[in-house]
Amino acid sequence: MSQRPRRRPPTSRPRTGARVAAVQALFQSEQSGETAETVIDQFVRHRLGPPPEGRGDPDAGYDDGRVPDVEVGLFARIVRTAVQAQEANDRMIAVALPAEWPLARLDPVLRALVRAGAAELSMTDGPPARVVINEYLDVAHGFFDGDEPRMANGLLDRLARQLRPQEFTDAAV
Template sequence: MGQGARPRTGARVAAVQALFQAEASGDNPEAVIDQFVRHRIGVMPGAGGAMEAVFEDGQVPAADVPLFAKIVRGAARDSETIDAQIAAHLSRDWALDRLDPVLRALLRAAAAELWGGQDPPARVVINEYMDVAHGFFDAEEPRFANGVLNALARHMRAGEFAAEDGPRA
């Protein structure tokens, strides 16, 4: 997944990875944040001592560290609310724990941003996480994520969609 100089997208990629790692390992989110800041975020030394921006072995070359930490902390702090919101927007035959763990981490990170305030706008959050989803998945998962994120955004930030969801003439 290439990102060029998109540190906010890098923060979201790292947040998805960190939430996945915290769930898989049972580690405290603060410990995972610290590990990512010390070992995974930043430009890594490349061949011949050159510095290269590469996504290898979970490395995130450029990431807005404060945004990364805010997303992970928000997802951890509000995990019960966020998980309930995600579960409420899944089909009846899909439980949250049945989702691919990376997809679950992506939905949690996006929901944490949507739940955490009005900035950035919901459409920006959705678009950013769709970019992230396409970096992790090739099949149906991005389409599935888009549907869930749209439903979450319309619920969590109804005011941003009020004009287009209102009565039509």
């Protein structure tokens, strides 16, 4: 699986920024072993929004490790929900994967992305499932240029049909 430098999502999309940051935070938490709350705090203090005045490039953004425009509440909620529901969501993700492709084989960024998407799909007060899937597909294209976005799309579609079956009935289509 090939990773590439992140493309810059439009800076006027704070909900997309929240999703990008959530994927990064979940990746960091898994790699470092830090708790979700520790990582959320680090992101809020050091990586979300424009840099403090007089510190860093005011135009700093995704390429500099910052997420310049973020809905912080959504970011924190996705990370917390992903961590709290990780065991159950990981079981659903594992079932959605081909038998020869265990969850541990997924690229760690892709794993974080699918966990974030599953967490948001489990939030019944969020946007429609298709919107969530499309948002994470955009985020996946920012991280990958191989087959990973297609895999993320398929996995999130399967999870959405399990978590929100009412949105996929004939009347809802």
